[in-house]
Amino acid sequence: MNSIDLSVKIGSLTLQNPILLASGTVGYGSEISEYADLSKIGGIVTKSISLNPRKGNPPPRIAETSSGMLNAIGLANVGLEEFIKTKIPFLKDIGSTLICNIAASSIEEYVECTKALNYEDTVKAFEINVSCPNVKDGGLIFGNDVKYVRTITEKVRAATDKPIIIKLSPNTASIKEFAQAAKDEGADAVSAINTLVGTAFNIYTKKPKIKNITGGLSGAAIKPVALAKVLEISRNVDIPIIGIGGIMNWQDAVEFMICGASAVQLGTVNFINPNACVEIIEDLKKYCIETKLEKISKLTASYLI
Numbered sequence: 001m002n003s004i005d006l007s008v009k010i011g012s013l014t015l016q017n018p019i020l021l022a023s024g025t026v027g028y029g030s031e032i033s034e035y036a037d038l039s040k041i042g043g044i045v046t047k048s049i050s051l052n053p054r055k056g057n058p059p060p061r062i063a064e065t066s067s068g069m070l071n072a073i074g075l076a077n078v079g080l081e082e083f084i085k086t087k088i089p090f091l092k093d094i095g096s097t098l099i100c101n102i103a104a105s106s107i108e109e110y111v112e113c114t115k116a117l118n119y120e121d122t123v124k125a126f127e128i129n130v131s132c133p134n135v136k137d138g139g140l141i142f143g144n145d146v147k148y149v150r151t152i153t154e155k156v157r158a159a160t161d162k163p164i165i166i167k168l169s170p171n172t173a174s175i176k177e178f179a180q181a182a183k184d185e186g187a188d189a190v191s192a193i194n195t196l197v198g199t200a201f202n203i204y205t206k207k208p209k210i211k212n213i214t215g216g217l218s219g220a221a222i223k224p225v226a227l228a229k230v231l232e233i234s235r236n237v238d239i240p241i242i243g244i245g246g247i248m249n250w251q252d253a254v255e256f257m258i259c260g261a262s263a264v265q266l267g268t269v270n271f272i273n274p275n276a277c278v279e280i281i282e283d284l285k286k287y288c289i290e291t292k293l294e295k296i297s298k299l300t301a302s303y304l305i
Protein backbone atom coordinates (compact mmCIF):
# COMPACT_ATOMS: atom_id res chain seq x y z
CA MET A 1 0.00 0.00 0.00
CA ASN A 2 1.64 3.19 -1.17
CA SER A 3 -1.17 5.61 -0.60
CA ILE A 4 -2.23 5.69 3.00
CA ASP A 5 -4.96 8.24 3.62
CA LEU A 6 -4.15 9.98 6.89
CA SER A 7 -6.79 12.67 6.50
CA VAL A 8 -9.61 12.99 9.03
CA LYS A 9 -12.83 14.97 9.26
CA ILE A 10 -14.03 16.91 12.27
CA GLY A 11 -17.52 17.99 11.25
CA SER A 12 -16.97 20.16 8.18
CA LEU A 13 -13.26 20.56 8.87
CA THR A 14 -10.81 18.31 7.02
CA LEU A 15 -7.32 17.85 8.47
CA GLN A 16 -4.44 16.37 6.47
CA ASN A 17 -3.74 14.05 9.40
CA PRO A 18 -5.09 13.58 12.95
CA ILE A 19 -2.17 15.22 14.81
CA LEU A 20 -2.81 18.67 16.28
CA LEU A 21 -0.78 20.72 18.74
CA ALA A 22 -2.65 21.50 21.98
CA SER A 23 -3.46 24.98 23.19
CA GLY A 24 -0.97 26.60 25.55
CA THR A 25 1.90 24.25 24.83
CA VAL A 26 3.27 25.82 21.63
CA GLY A 27 2.43 29.50 22.07
CA TYR A 28 1.38 31.00 18.75
CA GLY A 29 3.32 28.60 16.54
CA SER A 30 6.52 30.54 15.93
CA GLU A 31 7.91 29.23 19.23
CA ILE A 32 7.91 25.61 17.99
CA SER A 33 8.47 26.20 14.28
CA GLU A 34 12.26 26.12 14.67
CA TYR A 35 12.02 22.51 15.85
CA ALA A 36 9.10 21.04 13.90
CA ASP A 37 7.89 21.46 10.32
CA LEU A 38 4.38 22.72 10.99
CA SER A 39 3.31 22.16 7.37
CA LYS A 40 3.36 18.41 8.06
CA ILE A 41 0.91 18.36 10.95
CA GLY A 42 -2.88 18.27 11.01
CA GLY A 43 -3.09 21.65 12.67
CA ILE A 44 -2.22 23.93 15.53
CA VAL A 45 -4.44 25.19 18.32
CA THR A 46 -3.30 28.58 19.61
CA LYS A 47 -2.78 29.58 23.23
CA SER A 48 -6.14 30.73 24.61
CA ILE A 49 -6.90 34.27 23.45
CA SER A 50 -8.96 36.65 25.55
CA LEU A 51 -10.34 40.08 24.67
CA ASN A 52 -7.70 41.95 26.66
CA PRO A 53 -4.10 40.91 27.35
CA ARG A 54 -3.62 38.82 30.51
CA LYS A 55 -0.46 38.58 32.57
CA GLY A 56 -1.53 35.29 34.10
CA ASN A 57 -0.64 34.09 37.59
CA PRO A 58 2.54 35.01 39.50
CA PRO A 59 5.45 32.52 39.34
CA PRO A 60 6.37 29.80 40.03
CA ARG A 61 3.61 28.52 37.82
CA ILE A 62 4.99 25.22 36.57
CA ALA A 63 6.19 22.15 38.51
CA GLU A 64 7.26 18.71 37.38
CA THR A 65 5.41 15.73 38.91
CA SER A 66 5.66 11.95 38.50
CA SER A 67 5.01 11.33 34.80
CA GLY A 68 3.53 14.77 34.31
CA MET A 69 3.51 18.46 35.08
CA LEU A 70 1.40 20.94 36.96
CA ASN A 71 0.77 24.36 35.49
CA ALA A 72 -1.08 27.40 36.70
CA ILE A 73 -0.23 29.82 33.92
CA GLY A 74 -3.60 31.52 34.33
CA LEU A 75 -4.26 32.14 30.64
CA ALA A 76 -1.43 34.64 30.10
CA ASN A 77 -1.86 35.87 26.53
CA VAL A 78 -1.32 38.88 24.30
CA GLY A 79 -5.01 39.69 23.89
CA LEU A 80 -7.16 39.80 20.79
CA GLU A 81 -5.84 42.96 19.12
CA GLU A 82 -2.16 42.06 19.44
CA PHE A 83 -2.92 38.49 18.33
CA ILE A 84 -4.52 39.72 15.12
CA LYS A 85 -1.76 42.29 14.50
CA THR A 86 1.38 40.31 15.30
CA LYS A 87 0.60 36.58 15.52
CA ILE A 88 -1.82 35.92 12.64
CA PRO A 89 0.71 37.05 9.97
CA PHE A 90 3.06 34.19 10.96
CA LEU A 91 0.22 31.68 11.30
CA LYS A 92 -1.01 32.50 7.77
CA ASP A 93 1.93 30.67 6.25
CA ILE A 94 2.31 27.57 8.41
CA GLY A 95 0.73 25.30 5.77
CA SER A 96 -1.59 23.48 8.17
CA THR A 97 -4.94 24.18 9.78
CA LEU A 98 -5.21 26.98 12.32
CA ILE A 99 -7.68 26.57 15.17
CA CYS A 100 -8.07 29.54 17.50
CA ASN A 101 -8.68 28.80 21.15
CA ILE A 102 -10.75 31.38 23.01
CA ALA A 103 -11.03 31.87 26.78
CA ALA A 104 -13.21 34.44 28.48
CA SER A 105 -14.54 35.73 31.78
CA SER A 106 -18.05 36.28 30.45
CA ILE A 107 -20.34 34.91 27.79
CA GLU A 108 -20.20 38.28 26.00
CA GLU A 109 -16.41 38.09 25.84
CA TYR A 110 -16.52 34.67 24.12
CA VAL A 111 -18.91 36.10 21.55
CA GLU A 112 -16.89 39.28 20.98
CA CYS A 113 -13.64 37.35 20.43
CA THR A 114 -15.34 34.89 18.07
CA LYS A 115 -16.90 37.68 16.01
CA ALA A 116 -13.59 39.54 15.69
CA LEU A 117 -11.64 36.45 14.64
CA ASN A 118 -14.40 35.27 12.33
CA TYR A 119 -13.17 37.84 9.76
CA GLU A 120 -9.74 36.21 9.63
CA ASP A 121 -9.61 33.73 6.74
CA THR A 122 -6.60 32.02 8.30
CA VAL A 123 -8.70 30.92 11.26
CA LYS A 124 -10.40 27.70 10.16
CA ALA A 125 -12.18 26.79 13.41
CA PHE A 126 -12.61 27.83 17.04
CA GLU A 127 -11.86 25.84 20.14
CA ILE A 128 -13.79 27.27 23.07
CA ASN A 129 -12.00 26.81 26.36
CA VAL A 130 -14.65 26.44 29.05
CA SER A 131 -12.37 24.36 31.22
CA CYS A 132 -9.27 26.20 32.45
CA PRO A 133 -8.73 25.21 36.09
CA ASN A 134 -6.30 28.06 36.84
CA VAL A 135 -8.36 31.22 36.72
CA LYS A 136 -10.85 32.64 39.20
CA ASP A 137 -13.07 34.30 36.62
CA GLY A 138 -14.54 32.06 33.92
CA GLY A 139 -12.68 28.77 33.54
CA LEU A 140 -14.14 26.00 35.63
CA ILE A 141 -17.07 28.12 36.78
CA PHE A 142 -18.27 27.70 33.20
CA GLY A 143 -16.86 24.25 32.54
CA ASN A 144 -18.46 22.69 35.62
CA ASP A 145 -21.93 23.96 34.92
CA VAL A 146 -23.78 22.39 32.03
CA LYS A 147 -26.11 25.40 31.75
CA TYR A 148 -23.14 27.69 31.04
CA VAL A 149 -21.69 25.26 28.50
CA ARG A 150 -25.07 25.17 26.78
CA THR A 151 -25.41 28.96 26.67
CA ILE A 152 -21.81 29.60 25.61
CA THR A 153 -22.13 27.07 22.78
CA GLU A 154 -25.44 28.56 21.66
CA LYS A 155 -24.11 32.15 21.63
CA VAL A 156 -20.80 31.30 19.96
CA ARG A 157 -22.67 29.20 17.39
CA ALA A 158 -24.75 32.23 16.49
CA ALA A 159 -21.57 34.33 16.08
CA THR A 160 -19.82 32.21 13.44
CA ASP A 161 -20.39 29.74 10.62
CA LYS A 162 -16.92 28.26 11.15
CA PRO A 163 -16.64 24.96 13.02
CA ILE A 164 -16.69 25.25 16.81
CA ILE A 165 -15.10 22.76 19.17
CA ILE A 166 -15.97 22.91 22.87
CA LYS A 167 -13.02 21.97 25.08
CA LEU A 168 -14.37 20.02 28.02
CA SER A 169 -13.17 19.68 31.59
CA PRO A 170 -12.42 16.30 33.14
CA ASN A 171 -13.17 17.79 36.57
CA THR A 172 -16.87 16.87 36.35
CA ALA A 173 -18.87 13.81 37.35
CA SER A 174 -20.38 13.17 33.93
CA ILE A 175 -18.52 14.51 30.90
CA LYS A 176 -21.10 13.01 28.55
CA GLU A 177 -23.75 15.49 29.72
CA PHE A 178 -21.47 18.36 28.74
CA ALA A 179 -20.74 16.80 25.36
CA GLN A 180 -24.47 16.32 24.80
CA ALA A 181 -25.15 19.97 25.67
CA ALA A 182 -22.46 21.09 23.21
CA LYS A 183 -23.97 18.89 20.49
CA ASP A 184 -27.54 20.08 21.19
CA GLU A 185 -26.46 23.70 20.75
CA GLY A 186 -24.71 23.11 17.45
CA ALA A 187 -21.05 22.46 18.28
CA ASP A 188 -19.21 20.61 15.52
CA ALA A 189 -17.01 18.69 17.96
CA VAL A 190 -15.76 18.49 21.52
CA SER A 191 -12.17 18.22 22.66
CA ALA A 192 -11.39 16.22 25.78
CA ILE A 193 -9.67 16.76 28.08
CA ASN A 194 -8.26 19.88 29.64
CA THR A 195 -6.02 19.39 32.68
CA LEU A 196 -7.03 17.78 36.00
CA VAL A 197 -6.81 19.85 39.19
CA GLY A 198 -3.75 18.84 41.21
CA THR A 199 -1.15 20.14 43.63
CA ALA A 200 2.39 19.43 44.90
CA PHE A 201 4.23 20.55 48.05
CA ASN A 202 7.88 20.96 48.97
CA ILE A 203 8.34 18.80 52.09
CA TYR A 204 11.07 21.06 53.57
CA THR A 205 9.63 24.53 53.02
CA LYS A 206 6.11 23.08 53.44
CA LYS A 207 5.03 25.44 50.70
CA PRO A 208 3.18 24.60 47.49
CA LYS A 209 5.46 24.17 44.49
CA ILE A 210 3.33 26.59 42.50
CA LYS A 211 2.24 29.96 43.80
CA ASN A 212 -1.40 29.39 42.85
CA ILE A 213 -1.34 26.29 45.16
CA THR A 214 -3.34 24.17 42.73
CA GLY A 215 -2.68 23.77 39.03
CA GLY A 216 -3.65 21.64 36.06
CA LEU A 217 -2.06 18.22 35.81
CA SER A 218 -1.05 17.11 32.32
CA GLY A 219 1.26 14.59 30.67
CA ALA A 220 1.53 10.80 30.68
CA ALA A 221 0.04 10.60 34.19
CA ILE A 222 -3.41 11.63 32.94
CA LYS A 223 -3.67 9.42 29.86
CA PRO A 224 -5.88 6.66 31.30
CA VAL A 225 -8.29 9.27 32.71
CA ALA A 226 -8.43 11.13 29.40
CA LEU A 227 -8.96 7.90 27.50
CA ALA A 228 -11.87 6.93 29.76
CA LYS A 229 -13.47 10.36 29.23
CA VAL A 230 -13.15 10.03 25.44
CA LEU A 231 -14.69 6.56 25.65
CA GLU A 232 -17.56 7.84 27.82
CA ILE A 233 -18.41 10.54 25.26
CA SER A 234 -18.02 8.22 22.31
CA ARG A 235 -20.33 5.59 23.81
CA ASN A 236 -23.05 8.08 24.63
CA VAL A 237 -23.00 11.08 22.31
CA ASP A 238 -22.84 11.21 18.54
CA ILE A 239 -20.34 14.05 18.10
CA PRO A 240 -16.75 14.10 16.75
CA ILE A 241 -14.17 14.02 19.55
CA ILE A 242 -10.64 15.38 19.61
CA GLY A 243 -8.71 13.36 22.20
CA ILE A 244 -6.20 15.11 24.46
CA GLY A 245 -4.30 14.04 27.55
CA GLY A 246 -0.93 12.42 28.02
CA ILE A 247 -0.32 11.46 24.41
CA MET A 248 3.43 10.86 24.27
CA ASN A 249 3.83 8.61 21.21
CA TRP A 250 2.03 7.11 18.21
CA GLN A 251 0.69 4.17 20.20
CA ASP A 252 -1.12 6.60 22.53
CA ALA A 253 -2.59 8.41 19.51
CA VAL A 254 -3.89 5.11 18.08
CA GLU A 255 -5.39 4.16 21.45
CA PHE A 256 -7.33 7.45 21.61
CA MET A 257 -8.68 6.92 18.09
CA ILE A 258 -9.77 3.37 18.91
CA CYS A 259 -11.65 4.78 21.94
CA GLY A 260 -13.53 7.28 19.77
CA ALA A 261 -11.28 10.23 18.88
CA SER A 262 -11.32 11.49 15.28
CA ALA A 263 -8.09 13.42 15.90
CA VAL A 264 -5.78 14.07 18.84
CA GLN A 265 -3.80 16.93 20.34
CA LEU A 266 -0.28 16.78 21.74
CA GLY A 267 0.49 18.97 24.75
CA THR A 268 3.11 18.22 27.39
CA VAL A 269 5.15 16.02 25.03
CA ASN A 270 6.07 19.20 23.09
CA PHE A 271 8.20 20.31 26.06
CA ILE A 272 10.13 17.01 25.97
CA ASN A 273 10.45 16.57 22.21
CA PRO A 274 9.21 19.50 20.12
CA ASN A 275 9.42 17.38 16.96
CA ALA A 276 7.23 14.60 18.44
CA CYS A 277 4.30 15.68 16.26
CA VAL A 278 6.18 15.02 13.00
CA GLU A 279 7.69 11.75 14.27
CA ILE A 280 4.27 10.49 15.40
CA ILE A 281 2.79 11.16 11.94
CA GLU A 282 5.55 9.11 10.31
CA ASP A 283 4.98 6.28 12.80
CA LEU A 284 1.22 6.36 12.25
CA LYS A 285 1.86 5.86 8.55
CA LYS A 286 3.99 2.78 9.33
CA TYR A 287 1.27 1.44 11.65
CA CYS A 288 -1.31 1.80 8.86
CA ILE A 289 0.94 -0.11 6.44
CA GLU A 290 1.67 -2.80 9.04
CA THR A 291 -2.02 -3.30 9.87
CA LYS A 292 -3.21 -2.86 6.25
CA LEU A 293 -5.31 0.17 7.10
CA GLU A 294 -5.88 2.32 4.01
CA LYS A 295 -7.66 5.14 5.83
CA ILE A 296 -6.64 6.10 9.33
CA SER A 297 -10.11 7.54 9.93
CA LYS A 298 -11.39 3.93 10.11
CA LEU A 299 -9.67 3.63 13.47
CA THR A 300 -12.12 6.04 15.09
CA ALA A 301 -14.31 4.22 17.62
CA SER A 302 -13.12 0.90 16.20
CA TYR A 303 -13.54 -0.67 19.65
CA LEU A 304 -17.20 -0.88 18.63
CA ILE A 305 -16.47 -3.17 15.70
Ligand SMILES: Cc1cc2nc3c(=O)[nH]c(=O)nc-3n(C[C@H](O)[C@H](O)[C@H](O)COP(=O)(O)O)c2cc1C
Binds near residue numbers: 075222
Ligand atom coordinates in the same frame (compact mmCIF):
# COMPACT_ATOMS: atom_id res chain seq x y z
C1 LIG B 1 1.73 24.91 30.16
C2 LIG B 1 0.34 24.59 29.70
C3 LIG B 1 -0.49 25.63 29.30
C4 LIG B 1 -1.79 25.35 28.85
N1 LIG B 1 -2.59 26.39 28.43
C5 LIG B 1 -3.82 26.12 27.91
C6 LIG B 1 -4.63 27.17 27.38
O1 LIG B 1 -4.24 28.33 27.32
N2 LIG B 1 -5.86 26.84 26.90
C7 LIG B 1 -6.33 25.55 26.89
O2 LIG B 1 -7.46 25.31 26.42
N3 LIG B 1 -5.58 24.53 27.38
C8 LIG B 1 -4.35 24.80 27.88
N4 LIG B 1 -3.57 23.76 28.36
C9 LIG B 1 -4.11 22.38 28.36
C10 LIG B 1 -3.62 21.57 27.15
O3 LIG B 1 -4.06 22.13 25.94
C11 LIG B 1 -4.09 20.10 27.25
O4 LIG B 1 -5.50 20.07 27.27
C12 LIG B 1 -3.57 19.41 28.50
O5 LIG B 1 -2.24 19.79 28.77
C13 LIG B 1 -3.62 17.88 28.41
O6 LIG B 1 -2.82 17.40 27.35
P1 LIG B 1 -1.31 16.82 27.57
O7 LIG B 1 -1.39 15.84 28.69
O8 LIG B 1 -0.93 16.23 26.26
O9 LIG B 1 -0.47 18.02 27.92
C14 LIG B 1 -2.26 24.01 28.82
C15 LIG B 1 -1.42 22.98 29.22
C16 LIG B 1 -0.12 23.24 29.66
C17 LIG B 1 0.75 22.10 30.07
